Amino acid sequence: MTMPKRMVAVSWSMLLCLAAAAAVLKARAQLDSIGFISIDCGLPGTANSVDDATKLSYAPDAAFTDAGSNHNISVEYITPTLAKRYLNVRSFPDGARSCYMLRSLVPGLKYTLRAEFKYGNYDGLNRPPVFDLYAGVNFWSRVNASSQKVVVLEAIVVVPEDYVHVCLVNTGSGTPFISALELRPLKSSLYPQVNATQGLVLLSRRNFGPTDDADIVRYPDDPHDRVWLPFVNTARWEAISTSNKVRNLDDSEFAAPSKVMQTAITPRNASGRIEFFWLSEPQPGDPTPGYIVILHFSELQLLAGNAVRQQHLVLNDDLRFWSDYTPPYLLSDTIYSMKPLPRFSRYNFSINATANSTMPPIINAGEIFFVFSTANVGTDYSDVSAITAIKAKYRVKKNWARDPCVTNNLTWDGLTCSYANSNPSRITRINMSFSGLDGDISSSFANLKAIQYLDLSYNNLTGSIPDALSQLPSLLVLDLTNNQLSGSIPPSLLKRIQDGSLNIRYGNNPNLCTNAASCKPAKGRNKLAVYVAVPVVLVVVIVSALVFPFLRRKKQGSTSTNITMRPQIETMMSYAPATLPPGDAHTQSSLHLENRKFTYKELEMITNNFQRVLGRGGFGEVYNGFLEDGTQVAIKLRSQFSNQGVKEFLIEAQILTRIHHKNLVSMIGYCKDGQYMALVYEYMSEGTLQEQIAGNGRNGKLLTWKQRLRIAVDSAQGTRQLCSRQPRMMFTVLVLCC
Structure with missing residues (x-):
């Protein structure tokens, strides 16, 4: 029976698709049937090379790195016994750090990593380079390449994730290169000296007793493929x-x-x-x-x-x-x-x-x-998975093969990260503008939970704006200008625009928001969340506590009395806190706070080194920051030029820790770390009270007199309850204001 030509064509296309899918799966899996990864670095094409001694198959390295270039060693260094994997190298002349990514591993398992280097004057310079080798984000060893010998570096490590990077770092002493890279799994019971925070680098592994210098023991005699070199000295x-x-x-x-x-x-x-x-x-x-x-x-x-x-x-x-x-x-x-x-x-x-x-x-x-x-520790696993998927989707050609946030000066191009001493780094900013991106916006962006700024402008992105982006708790700015997006802005994002927590830029997308009403926030009462600076709040407290009762007595026909401020101030001083913990220079003050105490180092990490200023006042500048769980905060850091002293700071902090009211800004914590003093507040998205009064807020509108009165009354209600429960606090309020 003759098969129609069209059927033949379809069958062949299906076979080609299946073959391509199998190739992709193999590249992603990377492990062979016995759990090994064997890479012939610099091997061109797609065919594997086979080692004559072990019969292990070595794959080309194109599936493991997208940096560097292939070279052959000089013919004068090729000998009949030289293993095939040493005939070529991959060289990395560009970039300070170039990496291989080994995937499909078991998190928490021990692995042997082995890197091999045969210089062989591949570059014609006859100058063997010196460079550094890293296992993930941890320094492994220094490579001193040799023209004649093969340099072999082996380490045993615990791999924390389902992948590990092996990176070559240029130290300014020649171009890094590599001949072969191998990974071998080990049982968890082997080499008990190795744990999550400590690895071993091999200096020597010797087999005593062979009489032949060529009698090297490795796989399959050693199922873990350790290399046992013979120690031969028959005379001794x-x-x-x-x-x-x-x-x-x-x-x-x-x-x-x-x-x-x-x-x-x-x-x-x-x-x-x-x-x-x-x-x-x-x-x-x-x-x-x-x-x-x-x-x-x-x-x-x-x-x-x-x-x-x-x-x-x-x-x-x-x-x-x-x-x-x-x-x-x-x-x-x-x-x-x-x-x-x-x-x-x-x-x-x-x-x-x-x-x-x-x-x-x-x-x-x-x-x-x-x-x-x-x-x-490296970058947060979910961030690495997300940014790796983004790289694959858009076929990013930048050197995005290492840990994204390895150090401040070696982060991926276009990325900004936050760093914590014992916690994984997080990606906080991505700038992929003018990157030639096409297709729809990757859903993987929604997995970057610490992202604050996402710039995808000036690309060729199509499709709609994903609703999932509204679930990014830290996202402040989303720039989508100059693309080919279509449809409307999802309601969840419009709500973020409305409450002031997100700024979306979407101009020059011809097919986006063709129905203007679909890209406008729903009409309704805007929630006005304003920073009420402490002096302003305290003034309102005085007004509510002194003027309102005075007016009430006047209405009832009572005889007015003069209020003498100085005696009240002097009386208040006797209620000042008694002592500070030992070692504090200000021994006449004490602070008993229920809120979190931050160190100055933590504030640096929370604010990304005090990068974004929200405002300024007599106390100092207010900075934007994010806690570990993504909660956005405002941090008021005392300036060295501030007139407010330590005692006033402690009193102010003591007051605020006891204020919990829906109409007042809550204080999350404080910092008293040597000379550094700061207050950590919840973040108010509509800006400062001053901006709202001047019409400089995010919505550009002036507060009406009715709104201003409402703010004063709500603020007074929030603090009046505190003062009624704790009368002594009223005297503190008076002193701070006077």
């Missing part, structure tokens, strides 16, 4: 080996492979000892790193009669590392340090037979690591 050591399998205990912390444990060395002189040493390798910021030593032992000979092999380990001739140890027969055993060794410039280890031993000492294998910190 006698090699011992067995064909029997050497077993690991079920709870082994290191699981050395049997092939490694089947060989060992012993001194040729029966009374000799085994010695080895290493020199401390200074790292940037750590001239004497802390080292972890892991030594593997197994008895390979079935000792007869009364033969005994007993040994002890000594560090630097005077520190007993382990005493009277007997290796078990055909069982893998390990002696190791959990904490870093004492810091020396040189480490000398010797393994000596004890006085009771009839056999010389042995050792099968050893690993030496130094500790590095992984305590730095």
Whole structure:
């Protein structure tokens, strides 16, 4: 039966779509069937290369990074035994930081990361560069490239998310490059020294006993694909080996492979000892790193009669590392340090037979690591997921492959972030104007919960404005000008415009708001939320507390009396708070606040280094900020030129912590941190009272006299209840105003 041509065409198109989908899924998954990621950096095309020794398949790196360029090493450095992955490199001449993103990982699991560098004069400069290597946002090691040798750097880390970045940072000493990158999963029980805040960098991993320098043990003999290099010195050591399998205990912390444990060395002189040493390798910021030593032992000979092999380990001739140890027969055993060794410039280890031993000492294998910190946290996971999806949707060609907010000076182009000491960074501003964006507005923007400013202007965006953007609690400005958007502004966003919490710019969108009524807020009474500065509130309190009762008495025919202010002021002073905590210079004041106390450092983070000023007053400037949960606040920071002293500040703060009324601005907390003093208020979106009276507010309207009176009355109601419950507070109010 002959299939119609159209049916054939459709079938082929379906097959092509399925193949493309499979390729995308494979690129996204990244892991192979055994959970490895193996990358041949700089490999052109789409075909994998296969390692001759391990038979592992290495993928081209185009799916892992979008920066850099491919190069081949010079022919004079190519040898018959050189692995295929070293024939080419990816070089990163542009940008200070370039990264690979390894995905589809298990958060909280331990992984081995291995980066390999074969310079081979790929650039014709014959100047091997020096640059830094990072695991995520944490410094891993410094790369000192070599023309002849392959430099291999390996680290064991806990990956906090389902991805990890491996980044090369230009230090000004040549262009960073890389030949290969590998990731291998480890069981959580392995290498107990590794945790969420501490990783290990490999200094050396040696297999003692092989007689051939080429006898390297790795995958598949080691299922974790650790690389065990042979330690060969037949003139000094006698090699011992067995064909029997050497077993690991079920709870082994290191699981050395049997092939490694089947060989060992012993001194040729029966009374000799085994010695080895290493020199401390200074790292940037750590001239004497802390080292972890892991030594593997197994008895390979079935000792007869009364033969005994007993040994002890000594560090630097005077520190007993382990005493009277007997290796078990055909069982893998390990002696190791959990904490870093004492810091020396040189480490000398010797393994000596004890006085009771009839056999010389042995050792099968050893690993030496130094500790590095992984305590730095990256950008919030939801922010990374959102911005990565945005990058993919719009095919952003910028160097957006690393952590978006890694540091203040290395954030992604067009992004601004907020930073907290122990919390993930958050994306607060995105400027993607003039970026050639097309298609609709990505729904992923709605997942950036800390975003304050989003600029998508001067692109070719189409479709409608997503309603979900109204759910961004911190968003202040949304700029959509000069696009091809259509429809109307969603009611939820119009409501945000109406209450003054959001400013939307949408000019020059020909098909947007063609029905002008659909882009206007619904008519109704606007909620006027105004900053009532403390002196103004207190004046109103005085008026309500003194003038209103006076008028009432006059109406009732009472005889008026003169109010003498000075005695009241003097009386008030006896009610001033008594003492401050020890160490405060102002020992005649005390502040007992129920509200949150902020440090100055926290205020810097909340305000993004006091970036946006809301207003100014006699006390100081008022800054815009956001708490950890996205709550918008206003922070009034006392100026060094303010006439208000510490005692007045404390009294004012004490008053405000007790005011809780719907008509008054609530105080969320305060700061008294050395010379720094500040009050943290809830944010009022309509601006200051002064702006409203002058007609400079966000709605551009003047307050009517009726509204002004309403403000005065509502403010008085809010504080009158406080003063009626606590009469002493009235005297405080009088002093502050007078």
